[in-house]
Amino acid sequence: MKAATNDRILLADAVAELIEALHQKYRGIKTKPTPPVEDEDFTIEIEVPPQFSLEEVESECHKECINLEDRYNVYILPLVMQREAEKG
Numbered sequence: 001m002k003a004a005t006n007d008r009i010l011l012a013d014a015v016a017e018l019i020e021a022l023h024q025k026y027r028g029i030k031t032k033p034t035p036p037v038e039d040e041d042f043t044i045e046i047e048v049p050p051q052f053s054l055e056e057v058e059s060e061c062h063k064e065c066i067n068l069e070d071r072y073n074v075y076i077l078p079l080v081m082q083r084e085a086e087k088g
Helices: 002-025 054-072
Strands: 030-034 042-048 076-082
Touching: 002 030, 002 042, 002 054, 002 076, 042 054, 054 076
Parallel strands: 042 076
Antiparallel strands: 030 042
C-alpha cells in the first residue's frame, strides 16, 4: 500500500512542477486534468491564450514532460489547445 501512496505523491509532485513551470513561462494559460488517455499516468489539458504560439507552448510542454518523466518515472500527456480570441 505504501508503494501506491508513494507513486501518487510522485505523480502529484510532477504535475505540480509542470503546472508551475508553464504558468511561469506563459501567463494566462489554463490547465485542467482530463480523463487518462491510454497508458499515461496523467493527462492534462492546457489552454493557450491567443498571444502565444500554440506550437511553441506545445513543444515546451513536451520537453517539460520528458524531463519530469526522467526525474519521477511518471508519464504525463499534455493536450495543448489554443483559446479563441475574445470578441469584443
